[in-house]
Amino acid sequence: MVYHGRLRIVSRIKSLAKNALGEYIPMENLESLYAQVSLCVPNGVCVVVHAAKYYVCAIACTTESKAMVFARQHDIQCEWPPCQKWYAARRVITGRRRSEIVYDG
Secondary structure (H helix, E strand, O other), rough: OEEEOOEEEOOOOOOOEEOOOOOOHHHHHHHHOOOOOOOOOOOOEEEOOOOOOOOOOEEEEEOOHHHHHHHHOOOOOOOOOOOOHHHHHHHHOOOHHHHHHOOOO
């Protein structure tokens, strides 16, 4: 369903998805875990699993106030809206080095 340029996920057929390694990924469990991060808005995380990929992708929604508070707490120098070169924040959020992030657009 699309309302005024927004996508709304009503439900899923299954709460498990299988990735390229044959692992079953519990999407709802991951979404509830990622939603606990102070950067995310409530019900603002969607986990995406592609059958041909070995990794899991999470799409998270945030607000300017949450993003700026998060940046200050982690000593990240940034502006709003975040630009493509917001590498320091990505490393803090994911807990990964730049070389470990699959898509670093």
